[in-house]
Amino acid sequence: xxxxxxxxxxxxxxxxxxxxxxxxxxxxxxxxxxxxxxxxxxxxxxxxxxxxxxxxxxxxxxxxxxxxxxxxxxxxxxxxxxxxxxxxxxxxxxxxxxxxxxxxxxxxxxxxxxxxxxxxxxxxxxxxxxxxxxxxxxxxxxxxxxxxxxxxxxxxxxxxxxxxxxxxxxxxxxxxxxxxxxxxxxxxxxxxxxxxxxxxxxxxxxxxxxxxxxxxxxxxxxxxxxxxxxxxxxxxxxxxxxxxxxxxxxxxxxxxxxxxxxxxxxxxxxxxxxxxxxxxxxxxxxxxxxxxxxxxxxxxxxxxxxxxxx
Amino acid sequence: xxxxxxxxxxxxxxxxxxxxxxxxxxxxxxxxxxxxxxxxxxxxxxxxxxxxxxxxxxxxxxxxxxxxxxxxxxxxxxxxxxxxxxxxxxxxxxxxxxxxxxxxxxxxxxxxxxxxxxxxxxxxxxxxxxx
Numbered sequence: 524x525x526x527x528x529x530x531x532x533x534x535x536x537x538x539x540x541x542x543x544x545x546x547x548x549x550x551x552x553x554x555x556x557x558x559x560x561x562x563x564x565x566x567x568x569x570x571x572x573x574x575x576x577x578x579x580x581x582x583x584x585x586x587x588x589x590x591x592x593x594x595x596x597x598x599x600x601x602x603x604x605x606x607x608x609x610x611x612x613x614x615x616x617x618x619x620x621x622x623x624x625x626x627x628x629x630x631x632x633x634x635x636x637x638x639x640x641x642x643x644x645x646x647x648x649x650x651x652x653x654x655x656x657x658x659x660x661x662x663x664x665x666x667x668x669x670x671x672x673x674x675x676x677x678x679x680x681x682x683x684x685x686x687x688x689x690x691x692x693x694x695x696x697x698x699x700x701x702x703x704x705x706x707x708x709x710x711x712x713x714x715x716x717x718x719x720x721x722x723x724x725x726x727x728x729x730x731x732x733x734x735x736x737x738x739x740x741x742x743x744x745x746x747x748x749x750x751x752x753x754x755x756x757x758x759x760x761x762x763x764x765x766x767x768x769x770x771x772x773x774x775x776x777x778x779x780x781x782x783x784x785x786x787x788x789x790x791x792x793x794x795x796x797x798x799x800x801x802x803x804x805x806x807x808x809x810x811x812x813x814x815x816x817x818x819x820x821x822x823x824x825x826x827x828x829x830x831x832x833x
Numbered sequence: 834x835x836x837x838x839x840x841x842x843x844x845x846x847x848x849x850x851x852x853x854x855x856x857x858x859x860x861x862x863x864x865x866x867x868x869x870x871x872x873x874x875x876x877x878x879x880x881x882x883x884x885x886x887x888x889x890x891x892x893x894x895x896x897x898x899x900x901x902x903x904x905x906x907x908x909x910x911x912x913x914x915x916x917x918x919x920x921x922x923x924x925x926x927x928x929x930x931x932x933x934x935x936x937x938x939x940x941x942x943x944x945x946x947x948x949x950x951x952x953x954x955x956x957x958x959x960x961x962x963x964x
Contacts, residue, residue, distance in 0.1 A: 540897065540915040585918035587898040764895040787898020787917065831893040831901060833917070 526597070529605075529697045529720045532676055532727060533575060533595035533647065535741045537788055538584040542566060544785035545581050552761055553743070553790070554670020555579060558650075561625055570675045570743065571667050575647045576626040578676040579741075587786040587833040589738040592679055593630065593642035594697075594720075594727075602645050606631050608696045621646075636692065637683030638735025671754040671792050677744035678725050678793075682732030682832045686713040689729050693718045699726070701805045703774050705816050708809040717774055724775035724796040730829075737832040740781065740789035747794050748778035754792045755780050766827055772796075773819040774808060781828065788833050859938040864907060864945050865955050872938050878904070878911070879933035882954075891949045897921075897935035901949050905930045909942035 539545035546566060549555050555568040558577045567577035575595070582590060596602055609616050609631070619630040619642070628646030635641055653663045662668075683689075690713070693699040702724050705715040717725040730739055745751055748771075755769050758780065766781035766789060777796040783789055808816035813824045856875035861882070862868070872881030879902050883890050893899035900920030906929040913926075914935045921931060930947065946954045 540917065586920075587896070587917055588919070766894075783894040783896050783898070785896050786915075787894030787896030789894065827891075827893055827901075831899040833894065833898040 526721060528597060528601055529643070529699070530595045530597055531721065532578075532592060532678055533644070534578055534580060534593040534642075535676065535679055536565075536580040536582060536590040536592070537738075537741065537784075538587050538590060539581050539784065539786040539788070540583070540585065540587060541785060542581065542583045545583075548763070548784045549579065549581065552670055552757065552763065554668070554673060556667075559625070567625070569650075570673045571663060571669075572652045572674040573676065574649045574651055576650050577647075587738075587784075587788045588736075589639070589679075589681070589741075589788075589833075591632070591640040591642055592681075593644055595647065596643050596645050599628070599645045602629070602631060602643055605643060605696065609633055612692060612696050614692075635683075636685035636688035637681060637729055639681050639683060640736075671743070671757060672745055672750050673743040673792065674746055675744050677742045678723070678727055679741045680728040680730060680739040682730050682737035682739050683735045684731065684733075686716050686729050686731055690716050690718065693727070700799065700801055700803070702799050702803065703806040703808065705774065705808045705813070706810070708811050714810070715774075719799045722798050722800060724777065724799050732832060738788060739832050740791050742791035742793045745792050745794040751778045751780055751792055751794050758782050766831070767818060767825055770818040770820045773812070773816040774806075776819075786833070789831070859909075859941050861938060861942045861944060863954060864943055865951065872942075874938060876937065877934050878936050878938060878942070878944070881938075882933060885954075890953055893934070895934045897932050900932065902933040903930060903947040903950055904933045905945045905947060906936070907943045907945055910939040911942060912937045912939055 549568055550557050555570055558567045558569055560566050564583060566581045568579040569577045606616050614633045617632045619632055621629045624630060626648035627644055630642045630644040632640060632642045653667050654660055690701055694701060699718040699720045701716060702719040703717040704713055706713055715728060715730040717728040720726050752769055758765060764783040769780050771778050775796045778794045779791055781789055781791050814822035817824050856873040858871045858873055860869050861872050868885060870881055870885050872878055891901040893901040897916030913931060916932045916935045
């Protein structure tokens with residue numbers, strides 16, 4: 524299968540407590556492009572190099588966290604097939620008509636064993652990346668790439684229980700690969716699982732948490748580890764709360780910095796990592812190397828990284 | 834000073850935050866340990882608390898979202914910014930149980946530490962000595 528099923532994380536809907544502060548964070552600071560505000564007040568963003576209309580949706584609410592996330596699939600027939608496979612797996616699937624979600628074709632929605640609401644869709648209006656499609660060149664006009672210089676939404680990490688059931692769902696129904704996992708050395712129990720539907724080290728991950736349906740972070744792809752350092756400069760300049768300063772993950776080998784939006788939702792900017800193929804064996808880390816698995820440049824686990832979620 | 838139970842209000846006990854003069858320094862006493870620290874009127878209670886020097890003060894998201902820095906203000910005035918209703922409900926607010934990262938002192942305060950905060954603040958002082 525050459526990327527003809529589930530394509531990528533295409534939309535994450537995040538709750539914020541103060542939209543004005545959130546717009547400054549996601550727009551002015553991170554440099555995402557604000558695309559529209561709908562009649563319920565939700566604000567929609569895209570990263571510059573995404574062709575689809577939006578990938579981040581912000582909703583003002585009295586508690587932070589994630590409402591739902593959505594993966595884009597290759598075509599409508601894939602949606603039909605996956606609906607049948609999901610029901611055969613035992614999940615209840617809700618159909619959502621085209622247009623209910625702005626700029627979007629029909630969707631299907633279901634709840635994962637970890638408690639998260641997930642959607643799939645095949646169509647979203649494409650607006651391009653400003654370069655055009657014929658002789659596009661390579662660099663957009665000044666000001667299109669800005670802020671933290673985010674190229675695109677990359678992945679998300681969610682907290683909850685039943686990780687092995689999630690793995691079974693993503694591998695059996697969605698044809699993901701289990702790229703890596705972190706297990707308890709004594710019991711062998713899964714503590715975190717990293718799943719890929721592409722050549723990236725992960726497209727979604729789940730971490731074991733005592734509560735269902737928790738949001739750990741949404742991650743954005745930068746072009747290079749150098750851009751991660753430049754993002755860190757901006758994060759320091761604007762006093763954005765940092766969870767973990769520039770480092771490299773053992774899992775995925777990605778260069779990273781973790782920070783929080785003004786409502787306490789964790790964000791990551793991320794670059795590099797290895798190339799994954801469907802025949803790449805699953806890499807396993809255990810709790811003897813928890814420090815290196817999480818942050819490989821100082822081999823030090825962070826309590827806040829493992830316990831602070833929204 | 835006025836009080837309000839409206840948790841959607843940004844200013845819990847109303848003070849003028851627009852004045853241009855230098856920030857004030859207020860003394861905050863942790864009743865559980867009788868320790869005190871100075872906290873500026875332009876920084877969060879949590880930021881001041883971190884200067885207590887205790888190891889493991891739970892510094893989470895600093896945006897009122899994760900709920901690790903719960904405290905109770907027993908006495909004194911403060912400005913309250915938005916915090917997650919998943920961690921602080923209306924009853925909590927009316928009892929001045931709040932998240933330290935999202936309140937700013939408007940006078941001297943007496944506080945108690947709650948939850949994960951209490952486990953760390955009330956722990957005996959950490960020592961680096963071997964043994």
